[in-house]
Amino acid sequence: MRVLIYKRTHNGDPDRYGCFGCHDCMGQVRRWDFGAVIGVGGIGPEPQANGIAGKVNWVGNGRRNSARGKRGPRITFELFRDFGTEGPKLRMLAPTLAAQLYDHKARFLIVDLGEQERSDHWVFPRVSRLAGP
Numbered sequence: 001m002r003v004l005i006y007k008r009t010h011n012g013d014p015d016r017y018g019c020f021g022c023h024d025c026m027g028q029v030r031r032w033d034f035g036a037v038i039g040v041g042g043i044g045p046e047p048q049a050n051g052i053a054g055k056v057n058w059v060g061n062g063r064r065n066s067a068r069g070k071r072g073p074r075i076t077f078e079l080f081r082d083f084g085t086e087g088p089k090l091r092m093l094a095p096t097l098a099a100q101l102y103d104h105k106a107r108f109l110i111v112d113l114g115e116q117e118r119s120d121h122w123v124f125p126r127v128s129r130l131a132g133p
Contacts, residue, residue: 004034006108007042007101008057010050011084014039018060018080021072026108030072034110036061037077040090043102051085054102056093058082 006026013025020037021030037060041052062078091098100106 001036001112002034003036003038003111004029004032004108005038005040005097005101005111007047007106008039008052009042009044009046011052011057014058014060014080014082016082018076018082019066019074020060020076021074024070024072027071029108030075032110035063037063037075040101041087052087054089054091054098055085055087056083056090057087058084 004026006029008025013023014020015022020026037058038056039058041047041050041055041057043053047053058081060075060077060080064076064078065073066076067074090101097109100109
């Protein structure tokens, strides 16, 4: 399974119902081939002001395209969990992944579950357990 992991600056997309793209965030990236998403707070001033800096903010697994959007489809998920400002610190869960995003200044990554599941920077299984049933 391919997973999109991206840095975000604010809350509100996805909405409380789990619709990713409700405000057209990540635009055309939403068209790409992935089955799950992990949204993590960036580390700049805006994510800091929004209380999400460096934290896992939300996870979605089991992609469903729900509606047409401006630059890409609006997406919902079979499993959706919004941690908001209370999510775990990414550097604690997955230090290698955090380094790729923060130290190397990647805006997003798409990883394949098969490539990543055996290393410390595969965060989705750990975050999924936090999401519960």
